[in-house]
Amino acid sequence: MVEIAPSILSADFTRLGEQIAAVEAGGAAYIHVDVMDGHFVPNLTIGPFIVDWVRQATHLPIDAHLMIENPDNFIAAFAKAGASMISVHPEATYHLHRTIGFIRQAGCKAGVVLNPATPLAMIEEVITDVDYVLLMSVNPGFGGQKFISSSLNKLRRLRSLIQISGSRARIEIDGGIGVENAAAVVAAGAEILVAGSAIFGKPDPAEAARQLLGAASAQAGVKTLA
Ligand code: DX5
Ligand code: ZN
Secondary structure: OOEEEEEHHHOOHHHHHHHHHHHHHOOOOOEEEEEEEOOOOOOEOOOHHHHHHHHHHOOOOEEEEEEOOOHHHOHHHHHHHOEEEEEEOHHHOOOHHHHHHHHHHOOOEEEEEEOOOOOHHHHHHHOOOOOEEEEEOOOOOOOOOOOOOOHHHHHHHHHHHHHHHOOOOEEEEEOOOOHHHHHHHHHHOOOEEEEOHHHHOOOOHHHHHHHHHHHHHHHHHHHHHO
16 A cells, blocks of 8 residues: 655645645645754754644644654654654664664654665664664755655665565655656555655645655556556
């Protein structure tokens, strides 16, 4: 099954509730929240305070992508604020296995995130401990960047790593995703598509979400038939 996770990074924050309702109507499965600390990535964004407001605006699960150093210090706060899924970058924590345990203890699904230059080997030892792997197809920090095409090959290699290891982890892709490459990333193994500017950068986010889900699902249908 293919799902979409609109990233509110590109939303109009003067009417965030309305924008979330629009993508919910357009078929979003999750609301993706990009948390940046100005250290791990060169940008500052959202803390637990905003997640709490997002929680009140939707029944969809909140997918918190932590681009922060020392994520252990904030996992409980994001879980308390309403996150259902929390992902961390391996470079940002000394003891990734322990961090994954903290996410689980907080009652959330646990994910690990790979930057474009981070090899799959970084997560090999924890691949059976996580619920999902988030593959970055741009360097994290900003919305609206161009999809890095070598991510397709990495998606395929990640899919085989997951299959070979017997892991049940799902594959999420994030960065530069839109209707033009949705089919290609799904064919390569992506199951959850994050999209910011391709949804909230459009005049009608509900329709943009519908179109993205349509393009992704059409490809998922092809795979089911094959
Ligand atoms: C980038 C974030 C992404 C971002 C994607 O650091 O992790 O989630 O919002 O934005 P687009 O879809 O515009 O590339
Ligand atoms: Zn993200």
